[in-house]
Amino acid sequence: MALPGSRGIGRRLVIAVPFFWLLLLFVVPFLIVLKISLSQDVIAQPPYTPLLDLSQGWAGLKDFFSQLNFDNYGYVLDWNNEFLNAYGSSLIIAGVSTLLLLLVGYPIAYGMARAPRSIQPTLVMMVILPFWTSFLIRVYAWIGILSQDGLLNQALTALGIIDTPLEILNTDLAVYIGIVYSYLPFMVLPLYSALEKMDGTLLEAAEDLGCPPMKAFWLVTFPLSLPGVAAGALLCFIPAVGEFVIPDLLGGSDTLMIGKSLWTEFTVNRSWTASSAVAVLLLIVLVVPIVIYQNIQARQLEAGK
Amino acid sequence: MAKARTQTIGAVRRTFSPWTDPSATPLIRFENVVKSFGAFTAVNHVSLDIYEREFFALLGPSGCGKTTLMRMLAGFEEPTEGRITLAGQDLTGVPPYERPVNMMFQSYALFPHMSVADNIAFGPKQAGMGKGEIAARVEEMLALVKLESFAKRKPHQLSGGQRQRVALARAVANRPKVLLLDEPLGALDKKLREETQFELMDLQQSLGMTFLIVTHDQEEAMTVADRIAVMNHGVLVQVDPPATIYEQPATKYVADFIGDVNIIACKVEGCFGSDLRLATSLTPHPLQVTHSGDQKPGDEVWLAIRPEKMRISLDAPDAAAGNCFEGEIWDIGYLGDLSVYHVELPCGTRIKVSQPNLSRVVERPITWEDKVYVTFTPHAGVVLSR
Numbered sequence: 001m002a003l004p005g006s007r008g009i010g011r012r013l014v015i016a017v018p019f020f021w022l023l024l025l026f027v028v029p030f031l032i033v034l035k036i037s038l039s040q041d042v043i044a045q046p047p048y049t050p051l052l053d054l055s056q057g058w059a060g061l062k063d064f065f066s067q068l069n070f071d072n073y074g075y076v077l078d079w080n081n082e083f084l085n086a087y088g089s090s091l092i093i094a095g096v097s098t099l100l101l102l103l104v105g106y107p108i109a110y111g112m113a114r115a116p117r118s119i120q121p122t123l124v125m126m127v128i129l130p131f132w133t134s135f136l137i138r139v140y141a142w143i144g145i146l147s148q149d150g151l152l153n154q155a156l157t158a159l160g161i162i163d164t165p166l167e168i169l170n171t172d173l174a175v176y177i178g179i180v181y182s183y184l185p186f187m188v189l190p191l192y193s194a195l196e197k198m199d200g201t202l203l204e205a206a207e208d209l210g211c212p213p214m215k216a217f218w219l220v221t222f223p224l225s226l227p228g229v230a231a232g233a234l235l236c237f238i239p240a241v242g243e244f245v246i247p248d249l250l251g252g253s254d255t256l257m258i259g260k261s262l263w264t265e266f267t268v269n270r271s272w273t274a275s276s277a278v279a280v281l282l283l284i285v286l287v288v289p290i291v292i293y294q295n296i297q298a299r300q301l302e303a304g305k
Numbered sequence: 306m307a308k309a310r311t312q313t314i315g316a317v318r319r320t321f322s323p324w325t326d327p328s329a330t331p332l333i334r335f336e337n338v339v340k341s342f343g344a345f346t347a348v349n350h351v352s353l354d355i356y357e358r359e360f361f362a363l364l365g366p367s368g369c370g371k372t373t374l375m376r377m378l379a380g381f382e383e384p385t386e387g388r389i390t391l392a393g394q395d396l397t398g399v400p401p402y403e404r405p406v407n408m409m410f411q412s413y414a415l416f417p418h419m420s421v422a423d424n425i426a427f428g429p430k431q432a433g434m435g436k437g438e439i440a441a442r443v444e445e446m447l448a449l450v451k452l453e454s455f456a457k458r459k460p461h462q463l464s465g466g467q468r469q470r471v472a473l474a475r476a477v478a479n480r481p482k483v484l485l486l487d488e489p490l491g492a493l494d495k496k497l498r499e500e501t502q503f504e505l506m507d508l509q510q511s512l513g514m515t516f517l518i519v520t521h522d523q524e525e526a527m528t529v530a531d532r533i534a535v536m537n538h539g540v541l542v543q544v545d546p547p548a549t550i551y552e553q554p555a556t557k558y559v560a561d562f563i564g565d566v567n568i569i570a571c572k573v574e575g576c577f578g579s580d581l582r583l584a585t586s587l588t589p590h591p592l593q594v595t596h597s598g599d600q601k602p603g604d605e606v607w608l609a610i611r612p613e614k615m616r617i618s619l620d621a622p623d624a625a626a627g628n629c630f631e632g633e634i635w636d637i638g639y640l641g642d643l644s645v646y647h648v649e650l651p652c653g654t655r656i657k658v659s660q661p662n663l664s665r666v667v668e669r670p671i672t673w674e675d676k677v678y679v680t681f682t683p684h685a686g687v688v689l690s691r
């Protein structure tokens with residue numbers, strides 16, 4: 001795999017393409033947000049100071065850096081403000097959702113990988129079919145399902161299972177349902193691709209050596225699908241932490257998530273600087289699982305898989 | 306050391322023939338086994354007895370059903386008809402993990418996420434052995450396949466030959482009654498292959514297990530096996546020790562599949578005790594051959610005769626020399642230890658005759674387009690009616 005390095009300029013150009021996009025679409029915006037997070041609110045346009053004035057040359061640059069401060073971070077990290085709770089609650093909601101996604105997604109992916117080859121493309125198609133309608137509309141649809149007089153309560157009442165309608169909408173449960181529903185394809189697809197390329201004779205070998213199928217699943221199939229588990233979990237966990245639409249539409253007023261806090265800070269309190277600080281801290285929180293994931297991947301590359 | 310071991314094997318082999326003993330009970334019995342995949346019959350009414358400690362080879366062309374037969378014994382496929390018994394126990398419905406049969410897979414199927422030691426320990430762990438016992442067994446198996454220093458490696462860090470040894474060690478770690486080997490040496494080069502063949506034979510002797518090996522390499526089957534079953538299109542054509550398969554093939558197919566052979570279509574002219582007189586278009590003189598079958602004059606038969614069982618000479622033989630073909634050298638294959646002469650007969654048919662190259666210098670070597678005489682004795686060939 002590893003081609004000898006320094007294969008000339010063509011090779012470097014190829015590598016440069018993703019780095020260029022990363023620079024343009026991630027590093028530059030991030031630096032802007034970082035800069036704003038170190039500024040102060042003012043009533044002006046744009047609503048923060050200092051502004052970087054390069055026409056002043058070196059002095060302007062020095063002036064700019066001397067005015068930067070960490071006040072916004074102090075504000076965000078203050079226990080009296082809700083941000084720390086929101087971070088914690090977001091991590092918990094995202095973590096629990098990821099676990100639920102795994103529990104729901106794994107059997108689906110496993111079933112898909114075990115289905116006859118000829119229908120597997122159709123199954124993959126069906127998993128990504130929801131993407132064909134707007135995410136927002138699909139989340140709104142859940143309001144219609146989960147509300148007091150929604151489809152679910154109507155059905156359960158009609159079947160005589162419940163007398164009084166269940167209160168699901170505007171609770172954390174609704175948020176979990178929304179996240180699991182919306183993120184399921186991101187969990188199923190990596191799991192499916194890991195399970196699908198697994199060699200079936202490994203299971204036969206395990207059985208041949210005296211291992212019943214259920215146990216063989218835990219000893220062979222599951223460990224070999226761990227890369228898919230890691231990829232799916234991260235693909236779900238990271239965006240779920242910063243999720244805004246689902247808690248806003250389905251969650252209650254007491255559902256605390258950092259995406260919602262950021263939104264409030266930005267639109268209601270009109271503080272660009274504090275919301276930027278929230279975003280930067282969120283990124284730092286999320287870098288941890290990404291680094292863990294990259295470690296796993298690197299180890300796998302090393303293992304020649 | 307190696308020599309002494311070979312000799313013991315030889316001694317054991319010479320006396321080992323339970324299939325000729327009517328009182329011996331076979332370990333494995335295939336009773337009228339049929340396996341169909343949809344409309345296709347992969348294994349067709351196979352009845353076969355395999356005895357304890359036997360080294361049994363399944364030989365046949367690709368797609369003839371060897372793997373299918375083996376997978377039925379391992380439990381991965383259920384027979385469509387008939388049944389398989391192992392040590393008297395009917396295996397119908399017994400799942401693979403409860404059969405005292407282990408398989409060495411053609412692809413090795415080593416667990417990529419486990420070390421060599423863990424791969425080998427997998428079976429003993431499932432069997433519920435104690436920790437110390439498992440460790441001892443792993444040690445023993447590693448020593449057996451000479452991979453002691455590789456215990457901690459992962460399968461992808463091994464060479465093909467080493468992986469194959471791990472697969473073998475893993476398959477025998479549970480001391481199964483029967484070890485199934487599906488083309489175990491397919492991935493090895495010729496030299497390593499031959500070495501491993503002898504190691505397999507040693508292993509089978511020292512472990513006292515019954516080995517069932519699938520191969521489509523006839524030399525391999527002849528080398529390792531006590532008995533060989535030749536399969537074709539899902540049917541067992543012949544089951545016999547290697548020498549019998551080679552010298553007494555039951556059908557044209559077997560004669561042709563194992564080794565080189567000339568097959569000559571003949572018509573029986575007359576029977577004189579154990580002698581037959583055969584007429585053939587290859588020579589105006591009738592052939593005299595020894596045969597114990599029940600041919601009648603007028604029967605269509607084939608004479609199968611191996612290239613090394615005939616003599617070739619530049620000089621006309623005397624009339625008493627027996628059967629003789631006259632022809633012209635069409636091609637010569639020089640193989641070092643022997644030369645194969647392709648002789649074209651007047652009727653256009655070519656026959657193969659091989660001769661050992663006994664001396665380095667030959668006064669009058671046989672060369673292209675020489676007129677030659679090919680002679681053979683009455684019992685050089687086998688008369689086949691199928």
Ligand SMILES: Nc1ncnc2c1ncn2[C@@H]1O[C@H](COP(=O)(O)OP(=O)(O)OP(=O)(O)O)[C@@H](O)[C@H]1O
Binds near residue numbers: 365366369371372521
């Ligand atoms: N699961 C299956 N479904 C349908 N046909 C099958 C299946 N397994 C095997 N066959 C067919 O049965 C026949 C015998 O297959 P098998 O694998 O036993 O051959 P083989 O003798 O082992 O050949 P090779 O030497 O190439 O390994 C083949 O024609 C194959 O196509």
Ligand SMILES: [Mg+2]
Binds near residue numbers: 371372487
């Ligand atoms: Mg096969």
